[in-house]
Amino acid sequence: MAESKEEDVSLGANKFTERQPLGTAAQTDKDYKEPLPAPLFEPGELKSWSFYRAGIAEFMATLLFLYITVLTVMGVGRAPNKCASVGTQGIAWAFGGMIFALVYCTAGISGGHINPAVTLGLFLARKLSLTRALFYMVMQCLGAICGAGVVKGFMKGPYERLKGGANIVSHGYTKGDALGAEIVGTFILVYTVFSATDAKRNARDSHVPILAPLPIGFAVFLVHLATIPITGTGINPARSLGAAIIYNQDQAWDDHWIFWVGPFIGAVLAAAYHQIVIRAIPFKNRG
Template structure:
């Protein structure tokens, strides 16, 4: 838009197009192969994510040399690096969610339908169970004796602290997902879509550094659920609600912040309502 056009009061046009909101109920998706392909992609991606990350955790804990192994830093890299890889691989097929909290946040923002959101969550949880099951199958003795990579509240912390850590950690992740995939930024910075998996992976990495000592870092209900099912420990199940409530609350807050504050959806809706002559 030229300067002259702006000076005479002409309304500038956006240089990007927001995709239309996804329908809440879209049964037509059930007839599309792309829908089932996306479910398979989410299942396989979550399986691979849990296999690599939980195997890294068990392998580190099984080290006899206290100075050996990958350490907490390496565990955080395993989680963040796998998310980077898997989002890159699956973004064009399923969107690369690999996390029910991410799916929930995108559903609240009307990026996916309810049917797709539920399907993704089921596929993610099943993939997580299978991924952790493979770890147990390959590393049975250390798996059973070293905590199974399951999430629970660490000694010295209470459930309120753990819940807060999960809420804030998931907020960071889902906020990063929204920012990295924002169509406005994608239109103005052509490199953003290509680099989107990188900040998402880094967000996972940074959150793990902060919250591994508190909860072992959930921020992904499928990851926590898969480990809980296979390890099947009373303490893990007692704390398990934290790893659903925390991520879902964090995802809800991130979706509201991005959509209604940063993208000003509420103000735009109010302006449209006021400009409608029938109101």
């Protein structure tokens, strides 16, 4: 009888649909093995083409991300009124939609981070080495600078007049308001990344097809809806840096620290919450 049950599980949900409940009861923890943490330093990576290919993928994805999103922000900015263009909701869709598409395209190559805050959170959870994390962050920032630069290159006048999509604390909000918005917004994003890419969850619900880029892109969309009026929504230091460098006006640099400190704090909190509270990893080896 025991052998029959094991056979049913091994054959999966397709044949025995009535015996396989959906959700968390579908499989047990014995179907999952906790992956070993990534080494802090992995010198062998520097000799591997896959390492550099992943960095190039992060560079290109962030370049394309800035290109589309900065153009969308400028399109709304130059419209006589928001109803004449895609409006704030359209900007949010541009950011969320591009993240969905780019994570889908690059997840199999680099993991599809496209954001130093996401990279930091995953590094703290030991999902990648320090070597790879630093390389990703550099390539993401370079990609963002190039993406904003491409936009300015063929429409310099409108770019400078419309502030080039640079993140600025909006009138009526304090630096504390902006910092809080960036912390919470990045927490939501990085927490969603952890949940959508959780290997244990994927093993447990393997018969329920969940496309990881979808909730990640949707989280970006929702955070932008909430915080565009406050900071223009950063939650991505590379995106903020690229726009600030290419726009290069004082107002883009006045509060630029917020768009690094806020996302990094949010990423650290999300990593700690997922690893300690949700997964309880520090407690698993205790009796």
